Amino acid sequence: xxxxxxxxxxxxxxxxxxxxxxxxxxxxxxxxxxxxxxxxxxxxxxxxxxxxxxxxxxxxxxxxxxxxxxxxxxxxxxxxxxxxxxxxxxxxxxxxxxxxxxxxxxxxxxxxxxxxxxxxxxxxxxxxxxxxxxxxxxxxxxxxxxxxxxxxxxxxxxxxxxxxxxxxxxxxxxxxxxxxxxxxxxxxxxxxxxxxxxxx
Amino acid sequence: xxxxxxxxxxxxxxxxxxxxxxxxxxxxxxxxxxxxxxxxxxxxxxxxxxxxxxxxxxxxxxxxxxxxxxxxxxxxxxxxxxxxxxxxxxxxxxxxxxxxxxxxxxxxxxxxxxxxxxxxxxxxxxxxxxxxxxxxxxxxxxxxxxxxxxxxxxxxxxxxxxxxxxxxxxxxxxxxxxxxxxxxxxxxxxxxxxxxxxxxxxxxxxxxxxxxxxxxxxxxxxxxxxxxxxxxxxxxxxxxxxxxxxxxxxxxxxxxxxxxxxxxxxxxxxxxxxxxxxxxxxxxxxxxxxxxxxxxxxxxxxxxxxxxxxxxxxxxxxxxxxxxxxxxxxxxxxxxxxxxxxxxxxxxxxxxxxxxxxxxxxxxxxxxxxxxxxxxxxxxxxxxxxxxxxxxxxxxxxxxxxxxxxxxxxxxxxxxxxxxxxxxxxxxxxxxxxxxxxxxxxxxxxxxxxxxxxxxxxxxxxx
Numbered sequence: 001x002x003x004x005x006x007x008x009x010x011x012x013x014x015x016x017x018x019x020x021x022x023x024x025x026x027x028x029x030x031x032x033x034x035x036x037x038x039x040x041x042x043x044x045x046x047x048x049x050x051x052x053x054x055x056x057x058x059x060x061x062x063x064x065x066x067x068x069x070x071x072x073x074x075x076x077x078x079x080x081x082x083x084x085x086x087x088x089x090x091x092x093x094x095x096x097x098x099x100x101x102x103x104x105x106x107x108x109x110x111x112x113x114x115x116x117x118x119x120x121x122x123x124x125x126x127x128x129x130x131x132x133x134x135x136x137x138x139x140x141x142x143x144x145x146x147x148x149x150x151x152x153x154x155x156x157x158x159x160x161x162x163x164x165x166x167x168x169x170x171x172x173x174x175x176x177x178x179x180x181x182x183x184x185x186x187x188x189x190x191x192x193x194x195x196x197x198x199x200x
Numbered sequence: 201x202x203x204x205x206x207x208x209x210x211x212x213x214x215x216x217x218x219x220x221x222x223x224x225x226x227x228x229x230x231x232x233x234x235x236x237x238x239x240x241x242x243x244x245x246x247x248x249x250x251x252x253x254x255x256x257x258x259x260x261x262x263x264x265x266x267x268x269x270x271x272x273x274x275x276x277x278x279x280x281x282x283x284x285x286x287x288x289x290x291x292x293x294x295x296x297x298x299x300x301x302x303x304x305x306x307x308x309x310x311x312x313x314x315x316x317x318x319x320x321x322x323x324x325x326x327x328x329x330x331x332x333x334x335x336x337x338x339x340x341x342x343x344x345x346x347x348x349x350x351x352x353x354x355x356x357x358x359x360x361x362x363x364x365x366x367x368x369x370x371x372x373x374x375x376x377x378x379x380x381x382x383x384x385x386x387x388x389x390x391x392x393x394x395x396x397x398x399x400x401x402x403x404x405x406x407x408x409x410x411x412x413x414x415x416x417x418x419x420x421x422x423x424x425x426x427x428x429x430x431x432x433x434x435x436x437x438x439x440x441x442x443x444x445x446x447x448x449x450x451x452x453x454x455x456x457x458x459x460x461x462x463x464x465x466x467x468x469x470x471x472x473x474x475x476x477x478x479x480x481x482x483x484x485x486x487x488x489x490x491x492x493x494x495x496x497x498x499x500x501x502x503x504x505x506x507x508x509x510x511x512x513x514x515x516x517x518x519x520x521x522x523x524x525x526x527x528x529x530x531x532x533x534x535x536x537x538x539x540x541x542x543x544x545x546x547x548x549x550x551x552x553x554x555x556x557x558x559x560x561x562x563x564x565x566x567x568x569x570x571x572x573x574x575x576x577x578x579x580x581x582x583x584x585x586x587x588x589x590x591x592x593x594x595x596x597x598x599x600x601x602x603x604x605x606x607x608x609x610x611x612x613x614x615x616x617x618x619x620x621x622x623x624x625x626x627x628x629x630x631x632x633x634x635x636x637x638x639x640x641x642x643x644x645x646x647x648x649x650x651x652x653x654x655x656x657x658x659x660x661x662x663x
Contacts, residue, residue, distance in 0.1 A: 037378065127356075128356045128360035129494060157628065171510070171563065
């Protein structure tokens with residue numbers, strides 16, 4: 001193709017105005033995209049929650065809500081705590097090496113501040129279902145005779161032990177999340193607040 | 201009347217459009233029963249839009265009101281009527297969604313049988329696949345609206361798929377939900393998308409699909425281009441005008457039969473025993489409790505099975521699969537060093553990816569690929585003929601096995617992943633087997649379609 005008769009100045013002007021137009025369109029899209037971010041109200045709803053734990057019986061679990069998610073507080077029995085030491089070889093991350101899954105101040109195996117009380121976000125790390133507690137050890141949970149006790153996600157079959165640590169060869173890649181929390185007294189905890197940093 | 205038409209025609213190409221798309225659109229004379237489903241899909245689209253409009257008149261997109269507003273629409277006259285015929289409109293809509301997928305799946309299968317995706321219809325096929333994906337988005341977002349417990353957790357799971365994307369996933373899924381969890385913000389925006397944004401896109405796409413079809417002409421069960429054999433008047437010898445032969449002569453009949461089946465389901469069993477509408481969805485959403493078994497609606501279960509089957513024990517098998525496809529591709533690259541190098545590099549990247557990325561990400565990748573691969577079908581098929589009628593036994597076998605695999609994956613997706621022992625293996629193991637078969641159909645297609653012995657294609661269409 002020849003360029004005869006092409007007014008180069010006009011062509012340049014056309015290119016520049018088109019380019020500027022494109023920038024304008026992108027700029028105009030920004031408020032629309034940003035409007036879909038979580039609103040101030042949604043962010044405010046993520047405030048810390050206080051949980052009384054004094055009345056939980058050994059072996060019993062309660063569920064509270066934090067940031068719209070279920071948070072479990074399980075008071076483990078001596079037998080349960082013995083059991084979690086045994087299943088190491090079946091687990092993906094028995095010593096909590098994946099740092100994003102718990103605050104640094106919880107034990108690597110018990111994944112709690114006080115071993116007795118386990119606090120977990122009850123959301124499967126695979127695709128966000130809430131797993132079912134299958135706390136009883138052995139066949140009583142309907143999980144087969146070798147079941148060490150723990151949690152089972154019915155959506156995609158992921159299994160976690162009584163510390164919320166994930167078993168091998170299930171879809172979930174990492175251990176269940178331990179939320180930031182601290183003890184206000186022996187019978188009260190607050191979820192969503194760190195020992196040091198304040199509200200997370 | 202004549203005066204009115206010519207008045208319009210001076211201002212709008214009315215007669216021209218009518219002739220181009222209907223009375224002078226020459227379609228092959230040998231259409232069979234498989235050619236009903238395109239027009240039936242359009243019928244369902246109209247049903248969905250009309251019933252949808254009337255449902256929005258009573259529905260409330262608010263987490264506190266949504267479940268109750270659907271109940272209010274549904275309440276029957278005998279028990280104190282709230283919305284006259286609300287139950288009928290709601291069931292027409294929810295059952296209509298299932299019929300939409302039935303017609304679309306059969307329509308797509310017709311394409312696979314007769315090679316309707318092959319040149320010059322590649323673009324027509326691609327627009328069709330985009331319609332299919334838009335339809336999945338539409339159905340998914342509509343499913344959340346009743347705010348039942350199954351739809352809540354279903355949405356939770358599907359949006360969490362985006363979480364799996366490295367680096368940006370977390371922020372992306374929060375942006376999609378508009379909150380840390382599926383919430384009022386999510387429900388409200390899904391309502392907006394479901395009733396206006398996606399339907400608009402769907403209508404435009406369906407229009408483009410038809411324009412593309414009428415530009416290249418319809419394929420037929422013989423896979424012959426009828427435009428190659430034209431009479432002296434320029435009309436294809438094997439073509440008949442779409443109107444009235446296929447409008448009144450065929451499609452209207454199909455619509456009547458379709459409406460009979462559709463009405464039977466709507467009136468006699470709109471939930472189809474929990475397949476078309478799940479029982480757990482008649483319980484309001486509970487943020488703290490997942491239903492005991494979570495599964496998507498039947499039309500998503502084949503893809504859901506693929507997602508769920510991808511656990512870390514599938515990785516070595518996937519590695520082997522990449523290796524085999526790579527080796528065959530390299531063998532068929534006719535000794536071109538550059539091509540062998542590229543194939544080797546792709547296989548190496550994929551196998552490296554198996555080490556680097558966790559199984560969850562691979563599950564999302566495979567589920568996405570199971571749809572994206574459809575776009576490439578026109579180029580994966582290397583057979584010299586289009587229609588299955590003139591192909592050899594290999595393609596016939598491959599297509600049969602593919603359909604069986606698709607149905608079995610769908611069946612497995614409705615069942616819990618563990619606990620159910622089917623013949624020999626557990627559900628998950630079977631899902632892994634059929635996932636590999638699903639992908640083999642596509643990725644081995646360039647080779648087996650070349651090996652397959654084809655029969656000569658006749659000049660003119662047969663019966």
